[in-house]
Amino acid sequence: MNFKLKLLNRMLYLSLIVLIVFAKVSCRKIDSVTEPIDENKALASQFFHAHKTENPLIQKIIGYFESLNKKTGIAGKIAANYGTPYWDKSLLHQNNSFLTTAKGTVDNSYVVVYIPLLQSYDTTVKSQLTVKMTSNDTIYEIISEVEYANFGFLPNDTSVLNGLKVFTLFAKHNQNVFGYRRFKILDNRILQGQTVFTVNSNKQYIMELDSLPTNISGRTLSLAAPLPSSSCMQVYELQNAGYTVVYTMVGDVCVISSYGLGDDFGDGGGSTGGGGGSSGGGSTGWEPFTPTFDINNPCNVVDSLMKTQNFPIYYQYLRAAVTHNYESGYLFKNPFDNINTIHDSVAGPPGTLSISMSPAVPIDGALHNHYNDSLRLPVFSFDDFYQLYNWYENEKIDDTRIFTFGMVSDSTAYIIMITDSIAFETFGFNFLNDAEKCKLFKKVFYDGYGINEKKSIAENEKAFLKALQGLGAGISVFKAAPDLSSFGRIHVNQYDQVRPYPCN
């Protein structure tokens, strides 16, 4: 007995030594990896492995695509053009039926799985992979949200999609991935797909989903459309948030005709959604409805800023200005007050890749661009951080809950927000509060994490996120869509992948 215990103890000590050696060797190996990675292979790997689930049906579909990918490389192409599948958020629609024909009974059962596809900067689900499996065949199709009108608007009871069913699918995806439950209908023709109530083309409808999960591990999806909310709860929520709400009840349907200061959506979906309607291309027929502005939710703050009059224009202007040979920037205050927003535009000296920005009073935000130059960075520089910390220490930031610090290059744009002030202060104390610590941070930033102009945008983005996360900077990073129409929070997940990082 005693001998056995001693042996066990020795084995445990031996295991401990092996673990320590393994840890050291492994760390160094990871540090020294510099081999280039095949972009398509990397994307294909993301396609199959990110957000995976052990669900047998999904495994079967993944097997189908793995086989197809060997011949065509389709996985990397889908990931590049439409996004990475969120397998674990897939929706399932089943139909078990048998057809009686002259030749006998035929199994007409099928399963359709709808898988959301997301790029790392997406703030809503814009595409889905549809896979239909029958007893003897598997087919797939990719549908983008802007194609909803191509499916027509007539009510139907069959498995055939119409505009309303496409909306339902994307609404469910948005609920499962981002937690959105309410959607403003921008094209009222979508509602013609139901027969429960008469659609008033001149009114605004808000569609509300129930809060129960419908993903692959939850309930089977019913393609019956959600009805517009009958509780009018959103009216009370809006009123509690200080909005002036004009609404009427049409039967059980709550119809909001305007809310807020000047945000009157008047004629509603009938006219505003027309652009996406007839051709099915270009714009979507709905958008998440999140009118209650939550100042403590940084994603909500950024989304709300993007709906203001001036904030999106600053980014558009600075994107256009990257062709100059100097940096440009804005300091601003009161961004939510469209009329009384104050801004100051600044330009840096030509050819210096730098800009001096000096707020005279506490501000609500700043942004600058990195103009086209071989030495420019696609992310923030070390000096940018030093500036942010300096403003924070000298009380030039009015309210960290709404303060945004942005940068724009020809192909990237990011916003950072201080979302954990205590962590940011600790980070600043450790790396930014004297000349020697600044030197160390500069080395860690450019050398340790390897942020430099020679690396790809994706590599720099990941390195930048890892630096902030690894140093516990208390900062949230938001990445812009390529057209600067939205910003979505991102992070590096436990699998070393850059992924959306919703706030709720």
Next chain:
Amino acid sequence: MKSIIIIIIIVLFITLKSFGQAPHPPCSFNSHPELDKFVGTWLWVLGTDTLELKLYKQAIHFPSPLDYEEECLVGWHRYVKNSNAVESSFQYAGQAFFGGNSTVFGWNQSPIKLYGNLNDLTKDKHCDLYLTMTDNTYVQMIWKLMESRGMKLPNFQYGFTLPTNLVLTKQ
């Protein structure tokens, strides 16, 4: 027995955490022998103008949450123009990095190229410094100074006190 299991769990936790986010594992020592060729006294002379560098290799502890040691190049400079001393940090040369008022700090970008920081004492700012060996005898290197990239504080003084392009010779 229990303590061994706890130690194993702690080691595993630290190891897994360090995989994701830090440049080097905590408590590690990271040596850079390729810095040795930059160590020493370097001189540039043009008429009555001189620039001298004293460069040392030092192991520096990077603060929490990194908590590792890494060898870096630490140095001090003296600039004389028309026989008049313009600026110098030589009185501190050889001191330890923390509290040592060093004015040169760098790391290898390649075996023959160093990138880092030069403190312009007159303009009270830091600049980007590139030192590149001219050949494999390692007795001469090119000095290149540039404005650092990024946003600047109020009253930032653009331009340089020291020459921006020259060749230093090892003494």
